[in-house]
Amino acid sequence: MSTSVSSRVLEALVVVIFVEYWIIQVLQSYYLLKIFETRFLVNYSAFYFGDFVLLTALWTILSSKRNLNFIQQDFILWNVNNSDEKIYNKIKNESNIVSGIILLNFVIALAGGFVYMTANDDDEKVFFIYWYIKENFLEWSTIMEWVIRASHPFTSYFLVLPIYMLILKLWHIKFQVYLLLDHIEKIGKCPSFSDKRFQKEIKTSLVFCIKRHISFLQLNYFLSNFVMSFSICGGLVFISLVFFVLSTQKVFDCLKFQKWYDWNDENKRLYLIFMIAALKPLRLQFSDNIVVNYELAISILKTTFSVLSVLKELV
Template identity: 25%
Template sequence: MFYDSDDCLWLFRLLSIDMCQFKPIKFLLKLAFYAVVVLTGIQTVMFLKKSETYYFLKYQPVYFGSFFILVTIYAASNAGELALAFIRQLEPWPINRLGHVLERRIKRQSTYFNILLIVISVVSLISGILHALPIEDDEEIFYTLAFFQEYFPRWQQYLCFIYRMGFVFLSIVLPAPFLIFMYVGCHSQYQICMLVHVLKTINEVNHTEESSLLLDKNYQEKTKNLLKFCIKRHCQLTNVGREAMNALQILAILFSITTAIFFICMIVFLFSFQGSFEGRYLRLATLIFPAGVIFLHEFFLGQGIENLSTLGFEVLLQSSWYHWNKENKMIYLTFLTNCKNPYKLQFSHSLSIGYELAVSILKSVYSVLSVLGYWNR
């Protein structure tokens, strides 16, 4: 079964996780990975052979971008299984478990993300097609085309066609790891949101006189069971989330390094490129738009999870603990201690996905642009 009809984000799962489980796609992913490794190795030799600054500046964005592509292909091949294992361990509650109001809210957000997914996929595919269509002086940007032209003139047309078709395939595959992360992030948000909803019910009392609650055994027993249930669910969500973050730690570091290097190389190229960008603006727009939208929503999801966990702690603080017996108060204090620090999508002590990271990245981008702009004067 390639999608679950009860999954409100089944389209996300189909176009990210399930798509990469197809045997033909798996084969093409392996083929693309080894092809990029070979072409990157060839270009490394060419850099060492020519040892020219202009030659290096001309081809360095695609060269260093190849490392980002390698990490992404590897993630697309393996992240799907990790995501499914995470969802199984999470044991997600059905979205209709806690009433129609919460269900409608989750469905509205899911509809938004499904529409966003369609827009991202369409624009990415258009970008792949635009990169596949030849434009004058493409060999001044893509070193593989120049390599085919110089060393395989007789087979140039066929080799270049195969290479350009790779852009179409990559436009479908490259967003997959980030879509998987968004899929898991959305479901994590939904589960935390439902837990917060349950926490709010702790204060619901069906009793006429609050002064007698302390002696009401049924009320105290109900409160104890609800507190234990919430603690168990909170621990489950936290432990599974931490295990997932630990499993993805190395992959996140590789993504951070390759993305940062690729971005800097792109900026340097834009300032040093001596050719014409005419006919390439649509390529750049369709490349930047889905990437920007994906990364923006990754930060939103990370911050949303942190905000929801903070909200859960605030809901606990507002509980009517003064109506509880000693045993329930001790359980309550234990729960407060566990919830004191909000949960973050944190891969390391200095790397967590949220607004703070987004602001620091924007500051770094501004600094790089300022320095390069000053040098370009």
């Protein structure tokens, strides 16, 4: 009963914070279009995109109950204590490491939330909502600001909660895979393959492992829905990478307009070397096997900026 009540209180708190930051995002989006200036964009864009990550995390907490219920109820977890000592020790060691890292990150996140509760003279230049309150509700600004600041420890906790929920579930599944691998390895260890009884045992083991593997496939489908929301967060990181690539691309564009024909041969050779080096803009990639289409993203970004400029003129 107490668990159910605490779960409902937590869910209600998530809803309240989600509505609060959703309203802030709507206001900031309106003002970003209304005051379409570089200074305004530079000051508030960082936390503007950061709030999208927070809203995604909050929405994930509210919408992931069905997926988590499947993992907890429909996907039967094998008892790790019944495994071989070698596998048990391996699972125990990995579990302790992962749990320690997650606990440490939770502590750091909560500490950061309490730090953000502290008022600072530059808050209005970084947090849009504080600037908005001072501009429109000066008499109530102190109370309204502290209402928002009081939510920071909770937002820092909810911000990291979904990803660590997913990490814990994935590691639990990984441990279940260890147990399945142990069963598969034991299939071929029958003393004889000519005896019908042993052939029957092999068949039983194969059917058992196939059914277990099917449950992993079903689990993969549900986790794919759960992971989808984190792709949005990754998209926000990708936007930052695109801005980085876009800025380095200007190096080559700037070089093209140099009056190199007035230079001597040595300087022309150096210029050519520089041109070749700057021909491809700098880019961050995760692996040699993963190709990221920055060019497409940059073209989309330029188109979006052009559309926003037109909207600004219409407004």
